Amino acid sequence: MRPTPYVASLRIYEPITAFAPAEQLRWGGVASNEPTGLQEQERALRRVIVVEPPALKPDGAHILEADGKRYVSPWSTATRCWSALQTFKDSMPLPVTRFFIPENVEDAIAINSELIEDKVAHILTETWMVPPRWFSLFEPTDRQRGHTSDGAYTVLRTGINKAKQRCMFTHQAVVQSFGSGPIEQEIADLLEWLNLFHAESIVELDYGGLANYLEKTLIENGENGIEADTSVEDIHLSLAGLASGDGAMAGQGYERLISRWRRVAAIEQAS
Numbered sequence: 001m002r003p004t005p006y007v008a009s010l011r012i013y014e015p016i017t018a019f020a021p022a023e024q025l026r027w028g029g030v031a032s033n034e035p036t037g038l039q040e041q042e043r044a045l046r047r048v049i050v051v052e053p054p055a056l057k058p059d060g061a062h063i064l065e066a067d068g069k070r071y072v073s074p075w076s077t078a079t080r081c082w083s084a085l086q087t088f089k090d091s092m093p094l095p096v097t098r099f100f101i102p103e104n105v106e107d108a109i110a111i112n113s114e115l116i117e118d119k120v121a122h123i124l125t126e127t128w129m130v131p132p133r134w135f136s137l138f139e140p141t142d143r144q145r146g147h148t149s150d151g152a153y154t155v156l157r158t159g160i161n162k163a164k165q166r167c168m169f170t171h172q173a174v175v176q177s178f179g180s181g182p183i184e185q186e187i188a189d190l191l192e193w194l195n196l197f198h199a200e201s202i203v204e205l206d207y208g209g210l211a212n213y214l215e216k217t218l219i220e221n222g223e224n225g226i227e228a229d230t231s232v233e234d235i236h237l238s239l240a241g242l243a244s245g246d247g248a249m250a251g252q253g254y255e256r257l258i259s260r261w262r263r264v265a266a267i268e269q270a271s
Contacts, residue, residue, distance in 0.1 A: 005209025006268065010124040010134050012160070013064045013071035018198040027072045032065045064202060071202050076121040120196050128268045129261045132254070133187050134205055135235040136170040137163040145211070145226050152211040152226040160194060160201040167191045173242040177250070210264060217263040231257055 016024050062073040126134075138156040145154040171187045178184065194203070207214065215226040234257040241250030 005212065006127050007208050008126050008130045008134075008210045009204075009206045009208055010126075011062060011073040011204045011206065012122045012194075012197045013062070013073045013202040013204060014122070014198045015200050016070045016072050018201075019072065023072075027061055027063065027074075028070070030061065030063050032063045032070070064204075066202065073122045073204070076123060120193070122197075124193070128210070128265045130205070130207065130210065130231065131186075132235055132257060133167075133170065133190055135232050135257070136187075136239060137166050137190075137203055138205060138232050139166075139236075140232050143232060145229070147226075150209075150212075152215040154207040154211045154214075154226060154229065156205040156232070158203055160197060160203050161199060163203040164191065164194050167194060169243075170239055173239050177242045177245075213264045213267050214260070217260070217267075221263070229260070231260065234260075 016027055019027065060075050062075070064071040064073070138158055142156045142158045143154065144156070145152070147153070167187065167190055171184065171191060174184050174187060211226055214229060218228050219225050234253045237253030238250045238257065239253075241247065241253060
């Protein structure tokens with residue numbers, strides 16, 4: 001069982017040459033088969049129990065070898081903690097946040113945050129679901145799935161330029177159909193994030209532990225486990241419908257996608 005089995009991740013792997021010399025030396029010494037995913041999750045779980053300043057701890061990275069080149073996706077722990085704190089504080093009045101985040105916890109997260117030069121994380125995470133806009137960055141041929149000792153898994157990978165082109169198409173289709181609004185803005189924000197990284201980067205969507213929950217709900221629904229997941233196909237069907245003005249097609253794809261992941265999200269309430 002993974003330490004945090006309810007988290008999916010969208011990662012950017014930049015070429016190691018895109019990093020500063022000191023970081024290249026550091027990441028060059030990490031074995032490509034090292035279980036960095038497990039290590040990242042274990043550290044995240046430990047922080048739930050013991051408060052520690054993320055900016056003061058040595059950070060790790062995920063390593064990917066492709067076509068004879070090394071790609072790196074830093075955990076960016078301090079950046080992600082800092083960003084999550086700011087987002088939470090912006091979501092409600094200041095007097096209210098203190099009831100949710102004790103002062104010592106906020107101090108631990110914010111300590112040395114002014115030293116974080118790059119406040120852009122290479123990794124986005126979501127709990128208990130995969131946002132539909134993430135699927136729009138990929139094609140079915142980008143998908144790898146199966147089973148390991150941890151259970152079911154699904155990983156999708158593509159070049160960042162392809163991901164950006166697909167994201168722009170998605171944005172255009174949504175604006176054409178619905179105009180400006182929260183959904184359009186979320187896609188625009190995703191495109192803006194992608195534009196911050198090296199042009200030869202690799203984009204990866206990892207279902208993480210959600211693959212096991214997804215497989216469970218698919219089997220309970222009479223389907224053939226993780227192999228029956230058509231989330232990428234469904235989002236593309238929905239986008240094709242939007243682009244062509246076919247509302248029935250758009251609704252069919254979107255409803256299939258949302259229904260599938262709604263069953264996964266419901267497990268959180270049942271736990």
